[in-house]
Amino acid sequence: MNWNDMQLVLVLAREGSIAGAAQSLKVNASTIGRRLDTLEQNLGVHLFDRTRHGIHPTAIVERLIPHAELAEKAADDFVRLTENQETQIEGLVRITAPPGAASEFLGFRLIGLHQKYPNLQFQVDASIDYLDLSRREADIALRIQRPQSGDLITKKLGAWSIVIFASPEYASEVGQVDDLNALRWITWGPSLEHLNDAGWLSSQVRPEQIILRSDSIDTQVNAARSGLGAILLPESYAVADGLAKIELGPQLKSVFSRFPKSGLWMAAHRALRHVPRVAAVWDFILQEVGHFEAST
DSSP states (O other): OOHHHHHHHHHHHHHOSHHHHHHHHTSOHHHHHHHHHHHHHHHTOOOEEEETTEEEEOHHHHHHHHHHHHHHHHHHHHHHHHHTTOOSSOEEEEEEEOHHHIIIIITTTHHHHHHHOTTEEEEEEESSSOOOTTTTSOSEEEESSOOOSSSEEEEEEEEEOEEEEEOHHHHHHHOSBSOGGGSOEEEOOGGGTTSHHHHHHHHHSOGGGEEEEOSOHHHHHHHHHHTSOEEEEEHHHHGGGTOEEOOBOHHHHHHHHTSOOEEEEEEEETTTTTSHHHHHHHHHHHHHHHHHHHHO
């Protein structure tokens, strides 16, 4: 088996379907099917059981996976060693970030980075999925929780208080709020209801008071801006959105004084952290965070 064969087995085992493996490897599903057929024929071994619900690794694949993962790490280390020989600040830097951080923080600041380093290109994955830095799915990650695994270098960018925001008109309409159930609410959808603010809100207000649930931060903010309801946001993110703070009564002020702050962490793989193109973006983000906090 060569590395391409081992990579195919790994991806098929991880994705659980030929279609998923094809998407991961950026080829057609028919190509994956042919490659698997050829590999099984050459090895004389049945590797995957194919069903209408996907594919399932056989016992031999379960034994092969640890060895394939070692080969994967060796291939990644090989690439990183060559990348560490870069001397110019140029090329593609891939950044993964939560949607809010991508739109409210990165989106407004990439122009400054481009002006400083015109030979850089950027790819921003604005999603809730955690791309794997160890597998080179991204170069830099912004995350709301500190990464706990992998050979990573991490830096805490800051922590911001959570505040109730709404359109200026709705904030004026409700006045000082002493009961959270007196507000119409906007919060995260089902796939993100585990987040601190979403879980806390669901425990505090009646279900009928939640008017909108969405996994899109842009949808939430635009709905709040239109006057649909109130929204929980880090104080620093909402300043540029034309939103107003809801005035809280004494009891609610006490409650929110104990609400956990929203944090943001930056991470990169140790082997890539000082590659010129990655280091330039890392240092720029640190610099901009200081400006961002000073302006909010």
